[in-house]
Amino acid sequence: xxxxxxxxxxxxxxxQREKGADPDIQLVCDDSNIFKWTALIKGPxxxxxxxGVFQLAFAIPEQYPLQPPQVRFLTKxxxxxxxxxTGEICLDILKNAWSPAWTLQSVCRAxxxxxxxxxxxxxxxxxxxxxxxxxxxxxxxxxxxxxxxxAAMPKKG
Amino acid sequence: xxxxxxxxxxxxxxxxxxxxxxxxxxxxxxxDNADVDDYxxxxxxxxxxxxxxxxxxxxxxxxxxxxxxxxxxxxxxxxVAGVLSIPRDAAITLLRHYNWSVSKVHDAWFSDxxxxxxxxxxxxxxxxxxxxxxxxxxxxxxxSHQRDKIMSVACGHPFCxxxxxxxxxxxxxxxxxCLTLRCPDPSCGAAVGQDMINLLARKEEKAKYSQYLLRxxxxxxxxxxxxxxxxxEYAVEFAAGSEGYDVSCLCxxxxxxxxxxxxxxxxxxxxxxxxxxxxxxxSENMNWILANSKPCPKCKRPIEKNQGCMHMxxxxxxxxxxxxxxxxxxxxxGERTGGFYACNRYEAAKxxxxxxxxxxxxxxxxNSLERYTHYYERWASNQSSRQKALADxxxxxxxxxxxxxxxxxxPESQLxxxxxxxxxxxxxxxxxxxxYAYGYYLAEYEHAKKQFFEYLQGExxxxxxxxxxxxxxxxxQFLDDESPSSNFNDFRTKxxxxxxxxxxxxxxxVRALENGLSDVESHGGCSRAASSKNGGxxxxxxxxxxxxxxxxxxxxxxxTDDASHWSCDQCTYANARSATTCKxxxxxx
Numbered sequence: 001x002x003x004x005x006x007x008x009x010x011x012x013x014x015x016q017r018e019k020g021a022d023p024d025i026q027l028v029c030d031d032s033n034i035f036k037w038t039a040l041i042k043g044p045x046x047x048x049x050x051x052g053v054f055q056l057a058f059a060i061p062e063q064y065p066l067q068p069p070q071v072r073f074l075t076k077x078x079x080x081x082x083x084x085x086t087g088e089i090c091l092d093i094l095k096n097a098w099s100p101a102w103t104l105q106s107v108c109r110a111x112x113x114x115x116x117x118x119x120x121x122x123x124x125x126x127x128x129x130x131x132x133x134x135x136x137x138x139x140x141x142x143x144x145x146x147x148x149x150x151a152a153m154p155k156k157g
Numbered sequence: 158x159x160x161x162x163x164x165x166x167x168x169x170x171x172x173x174x175x176x177x178x179x180x181x182x183x184x185x186x187x188x189d190n191a192d193v194d195d196y197x198x199x200x201x202x203x204x205x206x207x208x209x210x211x212x213x214x215x216x217x218x219x220x221x222x223x224x225x226x227x228x229x230x231x232x233x234x235x236x237v238a239g240v241l242s243i244p245r246d247a248a249i250t251l252l253r254h255y256n257w258s259v260s261k262v263h264d265a266w267f268s269d270x271x272x273x274x275x276x277x278x279x280x281x282x283x284x285x286x287x288x289x290x291x292x293x294x295x296x297x298x299x300x301s302h303q304r305d306k307i308m309s310v311a312c313g314h315p316f317c318x319x320x321x322x323x324x325x326x327x328x329x330x331x332x333x334x335c336l337t338l339r340c341p342d343p344s345c346g347a348a349v350g351q352d353m354i355n356l357l358a359r360k361e362e363k364a365k366y367s368q369y370l371l372r373x374x375x376x377x378x379x380x381x382x383x384x385x386x387x388x389x390e391y392a393v394e395f396a397a398g399s400e401g402y403d404v405s406c407l408c409x410x411x412x413x414x415x416x417x418x419x420x421x422x423x424x425x426x427x428x429x430x431x432x433x434x435x436x437x438x439x440s441e442n443m444n445w446i447l448a449n450s451k452p453c454p455k456c457k458r459p460i461e462k463n464q465g466c467m468h469m470x471x472x473x474x475x476x477x478x479x480x481x482x483x484x485x486x487x488x489x490x491g492e493r494t495g496g497f498y499a500c501n502r503y504e505a506a507k508x509x510x511x512x513x514x515x516x517x518x519x520x521x522x523x524n525s526l527e528r529y530t531h532y533y534e535r536w537a538s539n540q541s542s543r544q545k546a547l548a549d550x551x552x553x554x555x556x557x558x559x560x561x562x563x564x565x566x567x568p569e570s571q572l573x574x575x576x577x578x579x580x581x582x583x584x585x586x587x588x589x590x591x592x593y594a595y596g597y598y599l600a601e602y603e604h605a606k607k608q609f610f611e612y613l614q615g616e617x618x619x620x621x622x623x624x625x626x627x628x629x630x631x632x633x634q635f636l637d638d639e640s641p642s643s644n645f646n647d648f649r650t651k652x653x654x655x656x657x658x659x660x661x662x663x664x665x666x667v668r669a670l671e672n673g674l675s676d677v678e679s680h681g682g683c684s685r686a687a688s689s690k691n692g693g694x695x696x697x698x699x700x701x702x703x704x705x706x707x708x709x710x711x712x713x714x715x716x717t718d719d720a721s722h723w724s725c726d727q728c729t730y731a732n733a734r735s736a737t738t739c740k741x742x743x744x745x746x
Contacts, residue, residue: 003298003323010299065297066327096470099343100297100324101314106343121487122468 004064008034011103025108035060038074039108043152044116048144049077052152056111057087058104068098071107076151078144080118080129089114090124218414220407221381221392223371230374233259241266246350247279249370253336256377278339278348283313295320296342308357312340312347322357325349329362333369334473377474385417386410402426411587423670424591432594436533453477454484532597536590542625543586549629550579557636566641574649578628578656585621585663589614595670606674613669617662624655 012034015027023042030036037058043049055074061067071094073087081090093102093110102110123129131140221229237259238248254277255261265273274281287293293307294300297320307315316324320341328335338349354366375381375392384391384406393404395414402414403422411420413429421429453460455477460469468487471477478487553575562569592614599607632652635642669676722731723746725739738745 003319006300007298014299063327066323090468093343097343099341100320101316101341101343 004060004062005034007065008060011105014103015105022105022109024112025105027104027108035062035064037069037104039104041108041112043148044112047116048141049079049115049148049152052148054115054152056108058107060104065100065102068094068102069104069107070094071111076147077115078125078128078147079115080120080123080125080132081114083124084128088124090119090122217396217401218404219394220384221375221394222407223390226371226374226392230257230371233257237262243279244350244352246352247348250277250279250348250350253370253373253377256379257374258378275346278346280311280347283309283311284345284347285313285315287313287315293317297324308353310340310347310349310353312342312345314340314342314345314347316341318357321353322359325354325358326362329354329358329365329369332472333373335366336369336373337473373474382414382417384408384410385412385419420587421591421594423588423667424595428594428598429591431598432536435529436536451484454479454486529597532593536593539586539590539593543583543590546579546582546586546625550576550583553579557632560636561632564638564641565635565645567645574653574656575628575632578624578652581656581660582621582625582628585617585624585659588663588667589618589621592617592666592670605677609669609677610674613662613666617659617666620655620659620662624652624659627652627655 008029012029015029024044025042026040028038028040030038037060039056039058041054041056043052043054053075054077057072057074059070061069071089073082073089075087076084077087078084082088083090089111091110091114093099093107118128118132120129120132128140128143131137131143233252234245234248237243237252238245240263241248241251243251251262251266251273252259255265273279291304292301293304293315295302295307295317296314297316300317302317306317308318308321309315324341325335325338328338335354339345340347340349351366351370355363358366372383375383380397381392381394383389384393386406386408389406389408389410391406391408393406393414395404401422402416403411403420404414405411405420412418413420413422413426416426416430418426418429418433451460452458453471453475456471456475458471458475460471469479471479479485480487558569558572558575561567561572561575592610596607596610596614599610601607631648635645635648721734723734724731725742725744725746732740732746736746
């Protein structure tokens with residue numbers, strides 16, 4: 001408990017110090033609970049998520065960093081490896097490939113990389129995965145773009 | 158003509174030569190009831206069946222005790238370390254990676270050392286060089302530490318002792334996956350060997366790690382398995398390519414090498430698996446497992462899926478990747494096979510009927526509970542009877558043999574026949590038990606097979622009952638004798654005779670089941686066509702019919718398959734309609 005708190009505090013200070021160093025990621029710690037974080041990440045360019053801002057929720061276990069944080073999308077996203085309803089993410093480093101040397105920041109970077117490079121072979125969103133696996137890249141992109149517009153962009157007017 | 162050959166085999170064992178069938182050996186047959194003749198017959202059979210059992214029980218396996226295992230493991234490790242000139246811990250990592258096959262390690266290492274080093278995580282030199290810093294930042298807690306509080310493996314990535322200890326401890330708690338632990342740095346694959354564990358882990362964690370290492374030596378090696386008996390810590394090394402899977406562990410548990418259930422010859426592993434599953438299917442526990450989990454298609458451990466995608470990876474050391482829906486290998490799921498995510502393989506398999514089998518079985522189980530109960534009761538009572546016999550055998554060996562030896566003034570070596578009788582009983586109870594599982598799965602529509610099977614089973618069973626009774630009841634009176642009894646020699650003759658006879662019945666039964674009751678096909682042909690081309694078939698039925706009158710204890714199954722023949726109630730021979738007495742046994746129609 002104490003080690004995880006200390007480590008999270010280190011990360012917190014690092015985030016404060018490096019503010020703006022990575023313009024794509026904005027990590028915020030909950031005011032009252034250092035084990036709850038949220039992040040805003042920008043959809044990577046040249047993907048259907050470009051222009052969108054996606055919110056992630058982190059729930060950090062007491063054994064952190066020996067155990068991985070639990071992360072899910074709060075913003076709806078159409079992506080093969082993200083559960084369409086719950087926002088759960090299927091990413092190896094959040095499960096068995098976790099290493100204590102990862103940080104919340106690097107988890108965010110990994111999620112951005114996952115957005116740009118979906119892994120349709122282990123899908124949580126089957127429809128999305130099937131579009132890619134059947135080679136319908138265009139269909140996939142337009143669906144993903146539509147949901148990005150609907151859910152991850154400021155409403156116009 | 159395979160079946161004919163089998164037939165000869167069977168005949169050899171029973172020491173019945175061809176004369177017997179040509180009717181010249183009437184004395185054999187007719188004097189069956191006399192114990193003396195019986196015994197002669199038995200002596201003969203004994204000689205042959207000894208050869209038979211010797212062939213059968215030729216040891217094709219070695220039982221390993223824990224110290225043997227450690228010794229072998231140690232030899233392999235030091236051997237590899239010596240030949241490759243690498244440290245002991247590197248040798249362990251290498252051997253584990255190649256499933257403890259020394260030759261595979263050598264082959265791989267000498268063909269491409271660099272590739273092996275990379276795959277296993279044995280770095281030749283550090284990835285990060287440290288100038289002479291006095292302080293380091295730990296890659297996990299991000300605190301600065303003095304040099305003496307920092308450790309790293311071959312790669313040189315610095316982590317503090319506390320974080321290392323936590324990292325190692327977490328991975329050991331997680332399971333045998335700790336044997337393939339790598340440096341915590343995500344980009345680094347450097348192996349963390351036992352040296353590091355021994356430096357940093359707590360005492361009980363070290364013990365657990367070394368236990369995993371020992372287990373890995375047995376479990377990852379294809380030639381070795383643990384004895385499945387509860388509490389038994391021996392392992393078995395099995396020579397590949399040998400026939401017969403029965404293994405007898407030093408703990409006295411007999412089991413099947415192939416499926417690690419208890420020994421079940423002559424019934425095949427599939428039948429036994431279904432039967433055991435069926436027996437336990439009644440329990441709540443099993444119902445839950447069936448409803449909520451699936452066995453890993455490779456290692457068969459039940460897996461509960463609580464979240465995530467359908468791409469499953471079994472826990473180490475299995476690590477098999479498969480699809481949760483169809484349980485097929487994940488590598489089969491590609492566009493190549495048309496196996497998109499919705500897993501049409503499942504649908505296709507269902508259409509092909511691969512899933513119907515299981516469902517049909519479930520359905521049948523519900524509808525035929527009575528039938529099942531019939532077989533189960535007999536299976537279970539033979540099971541408990543065997544347990545009792547085992548206890549009796551033990552009692553005999555430890556207590557009664559002494560008493561008997563004194564009471565009858567016989568040296569113990571002369572009383573071996575009693576032990577042999579009990580061993581035979583134990584073995585027969587085991588076989589008999591499994592024949593009930595076999596009987597349960599024998600298809601209803603295969604009438605001839607079923608009849609033949611039940612006949613053989615009935616013969617064997619009644620033989621066994623007589624033996625069991627003789628060994629249990631008749632023996633007791635000799636224990637209480639004040640002075641040596643004159644009847645004791647008769648008893649010896651009788652018990653030894655019964656032992657051999659029973660053994661023969663069971664060898665017969667085992668053989669028949671092992672070749673899938675294939676004798677019956679020719680038998681069916683015979684009773685219908687009576688072309689007598691298939692002499693073997695009548696032999697088979699005659700062989701059993703020679704059952705010293707017990708055949709009559711079974712319900713006569715006088716079959717008149719077609720108008721031109723009738724089968725004899727006593728020996729089942731298919732006689733021409735015109736005959737009024739059986740051509741074989743002179744039994745009246």
